[in-house]
Amino acid sequence: MMGIKKSQLELASSIGRILRDHFGKGPESIFVTISRPYITIYLRNFLTPMEQALINEKHELTVEETRDKLMQRLAPELKELIKNVSGMEINEFYYDWTLANASGIFVGIGAEDAFPPDYSYPESIKVELEVSNVSKIAEKAPNQIFSHQLNSRTLIVIRKGILVEIEKMLIELGFEEPLTISKRKLEKGLLYKRKELFEEYLDVQIDDIFVNWDFNLDKSTIVFILNPNNRQ
Structure with missing residues (x-):
């Protein structure tokens, strides 16, 4: 340690x-x-x-x-x-x-460990379902979604398979930067609209929400910064 x-x-x-x-x-x-x-x-x-x-x-x-x-x-x-x-x-x-x-x-x-640590937490299914709903509005529901609470302040959500065909074409044509900025604004807006709902599921105040993508892998990370001193 x-x-x-x-x-x-x-x-x-x-x-x-x-x-x-x-x-x-x-x-x-x-x-x-x-x-x-x-x-x-x-x-x-x-x-x-x-x-x-x-x-x-x-x-x-x-x-x-x-x-x-x-x-x-x-x-x-x-x-x-x-x-x-x-x-x-x-x-x-x-x-x-x-x-x-x-x-x-x-x-x-x-790289994933052969025996990964247990980062499970209560109500993970509800959190993942709500993030999936956000994805569905912004582009499409992810092919795969899972989340891990790393400690009392950090929750990470991983989504795989969320790009739609028009986004793939924009990336192919070299519009990766404007697509990133557009998706950042759209998805974060949708996540922040549901901030109180996430706080209710997690029984904690959320200080920050971050989103980013690896377009080559068709993968996204969402990080919730939690405030364990302020419970709902």
Whole structure:
């Protein structure tokens, strides 16, 4: 356990430094959770003065596009850092922002263990069903869905097989970035509309919801950041 805690602290420090170097300002706090095969990195108060100015002028789209381009360059460096510190080989890497909260998430997924840990939690079926309903409205119900509660603050939902044919064609034609931004806005809006329902199922307050996709794998991660100190 001490080894994991040490790795989490070391990663938080190193990631903060990398983000400061590339963005000019790092997050105020970083919370790293290593729960194999997952690693989540939750960023709080991460917004540069220039980004805040753009958001004030209603240019959120510019901020999202710029961050996405930066993260495409940064992802390999972050994956290598995670491997060096924790020993985890990251096969998939996802990220998302909630600019209104000045927060963000990085999610790494490594190889599945032969005997995976038990991340089950009460009412998982209801949570997964509601996420599936959101998918059905936004694109289509996933071919596969499952969720894991990694700790008292972090719940991850994995969806596989959610892209519809028009989305696949847009990706093929090179419209991956606008599709990502559109889906992010649509799906997060639908999830936040159901926030109280998710809170009722989980018996806890939800501080943040993040969504991202790997279009090549036709796979998506949703992360709920829970606040165990504020129960419903």
